[in-house]
Amino acid sequence: xxxxxxASSGLGAxxxxxxxxxxxxVMISGRNQARLAGVAQASTNLHPLAADLCDEQGVATLLDTxxxxxxxxxxxxVIHCAGSGYFGPIAEQQADEIHKLxxxxxxxxxxxxxxxxxxYQDTPLHLVVVMSTAAQQPKAGESTYCAAKWAVRGFIExxxxxxxxxxxxxxxxxxxxxxxxxxxxxxxxxxxxxxxxADEAAEMLQGALKATAHGHIAxxxxxxx
Amino acid sequence: xxxxxxASSGLGAxxxxxxxxxxxxVMISGRNQARLAGVAQASTNLHPLAADLCDEQGVATLLDTxxxxxxxxxxxxVIHCAGSGYFGPIAEQQADEIHKLxxxxxxxxxxxxxxxxxxYQDTPLHLVVVMSTAAQQPKAGESTYCAAKWAVRGFIExxxxxxxxxxxxxxxxxxxxxxxxxxxxxxxxxxxxxxxxADEAAEMLQGALKATAHGHIAxxxxxxx
Amino acid sequence: xxxxxxASSGLGAxxxxxxxxxxxxVMISGRNQARLAGVAQASTNLHPLAADLCDEQGVATLLDTxxxxxxxxxxxxVIHCAGSGYFGPIAEQQADEIHKLxxxxxxxxxxxxxxxxxxYQDTPLHLVVVMSTAAQQPKAGESTYCAAKWAVRGFIExxxxxxxxxxxxxxxxxxxxxxxxxxxxxxxxxxxxxxxxADEAAEMLQGALKATAHGHIAxxxxxxx
Amino acid sequence: xxxxxxASSGLGAxxxxxxxxxxxxVMISGRNQARLAGVAQASTNLHPLAADLCDEQGVATLLDTxxxxxxxxxxxxVIHCAGSGYFGPIAEQQADEIHKLxxxxxxxxxxxxxxxxxxYQDTPLHLVVVMSTAAQQPKAGESTYCAAKWAVRGFIExxxxxxxxxxxxxxxxxxxxxxxxxxxxxxxxxxxxxxxxADEAAEMLQGALKATAHGHIAxxxxxxx
Numbered sequence: 088x089x090x091x092x093x094a095s096s097g098l099g100a101x102x103x104x105x106x107x108x109x110x111x112x113v114m115i116s117g118r119n120q121a122r123l124a125g126v127a128q129a130s131t132n133l134h135p136l137a138a139d140l141c142d143e144q145g146v147a148t149l150l151d152t153x154x155x156x157x158x159x160x161x162x163x164x165v166i167h168c169a170g171s172g173y174f175g176p177i178a179e180q181q182a183d184e185i186h187k188l189x190x191x192x193x194x195x196x197x198x199x200x201x202x203x204x205x206x207y208q209d210t211p212l213h214l215v216v217v218m219s220t221a222a223q224q225p226k227a228g229e230s231t232y233c234a235a236k237w238a239v240r241g242f243i244e245x246x247x248x249x250x251x252x253x254x255x256x257x258x259x260x261x262x263x264x265x266x267x268x269x270x271x272x273x274x275x276x277x278x279x280x281x282x283x284x285a286d287e288a289a290e291m292l293q294g295a296l297k298a299t300a301h302g303h304i305a306x307x308x309x310x311x312x
Numbered sequence: 313x314x315x316x317x318x319a320s321s322g323l324g325a326x327x328x329x330x331x332x333x334x335x336x337x338v339m340i341s342g343r344n345q346a347r348l349a350g351v352a353q354a355s356t357n358l359h360p361l362a363a364d365l366c367d368e369q370g371v372a373t374l375l376d377t378x379x380x381x382x383x384x385x386x387x388x389x390v391i392h393c394a395g396s397g398y399f400g401p402i403a404e405q406q407a408d409e410i411h412k413l414x415x416x417x418x419x420x421x422x423x424x425x426x427x428x429x430x431x432y433q434d435t436p437l438h439l440v441v442v443m444s445t446a447a448q449q450p451k452a453g454e455s456t457y458c459a460a461k462w463a464v465r466g467f468i469e470x471x472x473x474x475x476x477x478x479x480x481x482x483x484x485x486x487x488x489x490x491x492x493x494x495x496x497x498x499x500x501x502x503x504x505x506x507x508x509x510a511d512e513a514a515e516m517l518q519g520a521l522k523a524t525a526h527g528h529i530a531x532x533x534x535x536x537x
Numbered sequence: 538x539x540x541x542x543x544a545s546s547g548l549g550a551x552x553x554x555x556x557x558x559x560x561x562x563v564m565i566s567g568r569n570q571a572r573l574a575g576v577a578q579a580s581t582n583l584h585p586l587a588a589d590l591c592d593e594q595g596v597a598t599l600l601d602t603x604x605x606x607x608x609x610x611x612x613x614x615v616i617h618c619a620g621s622g623y624f625g626p627i628a629e630q631q632a633d634e635i636h637k638l639x640x641x642x643x644x645x646x647x648x649x650x651x652x653x654x655x656x657y658q659d660t661p662l663h664l665v666v667v668m669s670t671a672a673q674q675p676k677a678g679e680s681t682y683c684a685a686k687w688a689v690r691g692f693i694e695x696x697x698x699x700x701x702x703x704x705x706x707x708x709x710x711x712x713x714x715x716x717x718x719x720x721x722x723x724x725x726x727x728x729x730x731x732x733x734x735a736d737e738a739a740e741m742l743q744g745a746l747k748a749t750a751h752g753h754i755a756x757x758x759x760x761x762x
Numbered sequence: 763x764x765x766x767x768x769a770s771s772g773l774g775a776x777x778x779x780x781x782x783x784x785x786x787x788v789m790i791s792g793r794n795q796a797r798l799a800g801v802a803q804a805s806t807n808l809h810p811l812a813a814d815l816c817d818e819q820g821v822a823t824l825l826d827t828x829x830x831x832x833x834x835x836x837x838x839x840v841i842h843c844a845g846s847g848y849f850g851p852i853a854e855q856q857a858d859e860i861h862k863l864x865x866x867x868x869x870x871x872x873x874x875x876x877x878x879x880x881x882y883q884d885t886p887l888h889l890v891v892v893m894s895t896a897a898q899q900p901k902a903g904e905s906t907y908c909a910a911k912w913a914v915r916g917f918i919e920x921x922x923x924x925x926x927x928x929x930x931x932x933x934x935x936x937x938x939x940x941x942x943x944x945x946x947x948x949x950x951x952x953x954x955x956x957x958x959x960a961d962e963a964a965e966m967l968q969g970a971l972k973a974t975a976h977g978h979i980a981x982x983x984x985x986x987x
Contacts, residue, residue: 182368225469237466242459244450283752295745302733308756508977520970527958531983675919684917691912694900
């Protein structure tokens with residue numbers, strides 16, 4: 088069984104559909120129940136579970152429900168795509184938008200990863216954390232977005248050290264810009280016509296999420312072009 | 313004129329005293345008015361200004377007051393030492409403590425830097441941001457602390473790109489562990505007797521904060537040992 | 538058509554066999570003609586081409602021959618696996634072994650990449666450069682090996698900037714330790730029984746080397762465990 | 763007693779003069795005997811010692827001579843400035859120039875550091891290794907120069923791990939571009955009139971090379987502007 092967060096649009100939705108098409112049971116999570124339901128219509132293998140990951144109780148309830156719904160099937164993969172963007176020169180950014188950005192990207196990731204480690208650290212769970220190339224370098228006009236993404240990277244690289252020798256693994260994914268609904272909602276207007284589509288990124292990511300008996304793909308950067 | 317945040321203890325207090333002893337006018341900021349007043353007793357050159365940097369109005373008021381008090385003297389240096397620690401395996405960390413950690417380190421830094429950029433980007437202000445070696449690498453048992461410090465690093469490295477060609481400069485400081493009140497308050501118990509004292513770190517940092525007509529020391533790591 | 542360097546053993550040989558089994562025409566290169574011939578016996582799709590990549594004429598001749606042999610088929614992928622290891626505390630390392638290490642890893646990579654850029658920068662060539670996790674962090678006992686691998690990483694990340702907007706792409710691969718003949722020949726004795734085999738790494742890498750119309754997997758870390 | 767390599771010009775020469783002016787005994791090393799002698803004329807505290815650091819015997823002889831000349835005075839600081847530049851798009855770079863670049867920057871650093879570790883690892887020697895901001899990021903048009911500088915960085919960061927707990931310390935210095943004879947000799951023509959002078963960089967670096975009983979400044983980036 089697979090859990091995908093941030094699955095109501097973009098890369099999360101594209102991945103969910105691909106895995107469902109291959110016969111996987113996929114729990115899809117997001118905050119917007121209507122949009123989640125829309126995505127779920129694509130396949131009977133898609134199961135919507137609305138949740139607010141910025142709230143620790145929301146995370147616990149999500150994982151409780153998932154355990155109930157699974158009918159005993161093990162959770163083997165979590166793909167954490169949830170997140171949002173906010174851009175602009177720092178002098179023009181708004182405090183409340185910065186707060187939301189940190190909640191949506193950093194708090195949600197910390198609370199989800201914490202709860203998964205508590206429950207699954209001794210099982211062979213593959214936790215895939217989707218960040219951005221903004222986690223790998225500073226960018227003018229993206230200072231708080233870089234802050235959020237660097238935070239998640241520093242966090243999961245540290246948790247990895249804590250999981251050393253355990254069967255649970257964290258896979259880090261850094262996609263470049265995609266042509267999704269992410270941009271309009273972030274307030275940044277740019278021509279994304281040459282960007283890869285969410286489905287292209289999903290196709291590449293799915294191919295790259297490989298593991299064998301003694302190893303696994305641990306870090307993946309997906310570049311435009 | 314110099315502004316030092318987080319000046320009620322540790323490295324901030326040690327730096328404040330050193331600069332005051334050299335005849336500089338030093339505004340010292342912190343949340344705890346009583347402790348700030350205690351530090352200020354060391355010299356008539358120390359001027360306490362209580363402020364909550366996690367609140368955007370608190371930051372604005374601090375800088376307004378400082379402009380008023382300066383009597384026209386230019387603010388040439390800001391040393392941002394404010395911050396707090398929180399440690400432990402991720403499975404044992406508490407959501408409310410994680411929230412406080414992010415507020416005290418990330419939100420405060422973003423709001424302060426944002427306001428300083430707005431007001432001072434066209435002046436030769438040196439903004440010194442004190443982080444930690446936890447901003448440079450992942451550490452087991454420090455996952456959320458690393459998250460916070462990586463966030464600040466990604467943030468200021470991005471803002472630097474926005475300030476390119478401007479007279480305002482950001483200096484990044486990464487100190488290793490110091491023997492200060494930081495540890496007891498962070499909940500981490502360890503033997504810090506071989507750590508450098510706050511005053512040793514202050515002495516080294518003060519020596520390293522150098523600039524000439526065409527250059528400046530931009531990044532400084534202070535190591536133990 | 539695919540060219541694989543360092544294909545006389547280890548990951549290079551394993552990749553060569555996998556691609557040949559899938560019907561690809563694979564040119565395999567290495568310095569040891571006898572071992573190359575041994576690898577080539579596995580499939581009629583494997584074509585040995587002995588070459589010394591540390592010599593600029595050797596590189597040019599290899600690519601000339603390859604162009605001749607291809608019968609007009611385009612070279613679409615180069616997987617550069619050639620390299621060697623040398624380990625130990627720096628105080629005990631020998632100057633001539635350090636020289637060989639730099640030649641085998643840095644010089645060969647620079648000369649090969651330079652020649653490929655000259656000839657193929659305007660074609661959709663995917664150049665996969667296999668390094669090591671030693672390119673991503675410092676390691677005690679591996680100082681000169683890290684030097685060599687960091688060099689290659691700094692080099693290809695710079696060349697990528699020069700290729701921006703061109704169809705030729707560089708893919709960076711960082712595998713952790715594998716259970717191959719690499720270790721005995723490096724002079725380092727360690728128990729590699731829990732390491733991934735070369736064939737496991739080859740299987741994962743092959744799966745991860747994905748590209749679509751507007752994007753490609755650009756960086757891949759393959760971890761043990 | 764201080765040893766400065768690459769002291770016949772640029773930052774090395776500027777540092778040598780500053781330390782000599784302060785009364786320090788400074789051994790200055792370089793390959794060009796005539797230029798070294800010219801630098802030495804500035805002060806009776808400057809002692810020229812021609813040496814080729816790319817040759818292991820040259821390094822050993824330099825350190826033997828230095829031990830003899832010191833009259834028992836301990837070597838407390840080594841500032842390794844030796845190095846050279848070579849630039850241009852990779853497709854236009856020449857193999858023999860690349861070889862020289864690697865020798866002058868990587869081989870020399872490895873051989874010098876190796877010999878210093880052998881002889882001085884149990885003494886409180888401060889070994890300052892001057893690299894470049896090209897060691898911290900990739901740069902178009904500087905691919906092999908970045909290769910060389912990344913190599914030195916990966917090397918010294920690894921050796922630091924081997925020296926953990928020892929009194930010998932390695933300090934890493936990353937200066938941005940300076941207005942020195944480096945550029946004309948590197949084949950790169952650019953307007954360096956707004957760059958910092960070697961003497962400015964020397965002044966800042968000297969101020970930043972601080973240590974106290976329990977700590978030391980370990981990494982220093984010197985930026986233009």
